[in-house]
Amino acid sequence: MEFYHLRSFVVVAETKNLTQAAKRLCSTPPAISAHIKTLEQELDTTLFIRTSKGMTLTEKGQLLLVKAQKTLDSAIDMVNLAADNQDDLIGHFQLGLNQNIQALRCTTLVNNLIENCPGITLQLNQSSTGKIIKDIQSAQLDGGYIYGEVPEDFTAIAIKKVEITTIAPINFDQKQLNDTNNLASSPWITMAQYCPFDKELKRKLGTNIHAQVNSDHDQSRLELVKSGLGLSFLELSLAQPEQSAGNIQIVPQLNFQIPLSFVVLTTRLNNPVVKAIRQEMNILWGISI
Numbered sequence: 001m002e003f004y005h006l007r008s009f010v011v012v013a014e015t016k017n018l019t020q021a022a023k024r025l026c027s028t029p030p031a032i033s034a035h036i037k038t039l040e041q042e043l044d045t046t047l048f049i050r051t052s053k054g055m056t057l058t059e060k061g062q063l064l065l066v067k068a069q070k071t072l073d074s075a076i077d078m079v080n081l082a083a084d085n086q087d088d089l090i091g092h093f094q095l096g097l098n099q100n101i102q103a104l105r106c107t108t109l110v111n112n113l114i115e116n117c118p119g120i121t122l123q124l125n126q127s128s129t130g131k132i133i134k135d136i137q138s139a140q141l142d143g144g145y146i147y148g149e150v151p152e153d154f155t156a157i158a159i160k161k162v163e164i165t166t167i168a169p170i171n172f173d174q175k176q177l178n179d180t181n182n183l184a185s186s187p188w189i190t191m192a193q194y195c196p197f198d199k200e201l202k203r204k205l206g207t208n209i210h211a212q213v214n215s216d217h218d219q220s221r222l223e224l225v226k227s228g229l230g231l232s233f234l235e236l237s238l239a240q241p242e243q244s245a246g247n248i249q250i251v252p253q254l255n256f257q258i259p260l261s262f263v264v265l266t267t268r269l270n271n272p273v274v275k276a277i278r279q280e281m282n283i284l285w286g287i288s289i
Contacts, residue, residue, distance in 0.1 A: 128216035165254075
């Protein structure tokens with residue numbers, strides 16, 4: 001049984017898709033499929049049920065997954081503990097994003113990792129602050145960017161303050177929007193799950209907000225506002241070009257600043273891959289260690 005066979009098995013189990021697994025492992029679907037078939041032959045058991053919708057673990061496959069993950073984790077820990085520098089580290093880091101990849105400098109981060117930590121692969125997951133917090137706590141993510149207060153079980157790198165504004169459909173009466181009472185009674189597009197934006201909205205306008213619809217995706221909220229369904233909070237840097245293009249109007253009365261942080265669980269600070277990513281984050285954002 002080869003180490004890379006187990007790695008392919010674990011990644012296919014996570015993605016439920018040969019193509020996605022191949023992308024993560026920088027390989028090809030036929031090669032990954034061959035790894036799985038070889039492993040099944042060695043173990044004399046079927047590990048996956050193959051359907052048009054993807055790969056589903058069998059009962060035996062689910063039992064093996066737990067042991068395979070422990071074996072991989074132990075092997076990677078041994079390599080990383082013995083590593084003299086970041087060039088020797090190997091691992092995978094799942095990063096939660098609460099802004100678009102341009103705003104969070106993800107291209108530069110990937111290029112820096114290729115140069116400084118070639119053994120670490122990065123998976124980017126577009127999400128929202130509330131979901132990122134929950135996913136880190138449940139080990140679905142290794143770290144991520146969040147707005148607002150940092151939970152007690154997290155350790156943060158403070159990145160910057162972000163200016164948040166209110167966006168409204170282009171046909172909304174600007175004179176009415178100057179009155180906070182009108183703002184409070186207007187339809188709003190909120191974030192649905194826990195989000196500091198929603199907390200700030202209730203703090204400014206009260207708890208009786210009329211949530212017309214909710215979405216935790218910036219672009220979706222922007223499109224809903226453009227279609228005339230209501231008002232919403234959005235990063236000022238994203239709102240300004242849309243206003244210039246005549247797609248929405250900015251209502252500045254409720255503007256506020258909110259901290260943006262990169263966070264990981266405090267209990268994982270000594271993990272070599274986590275330490276390497278935190279160091280790269282400090283370099284990326286020009287933060288003195």
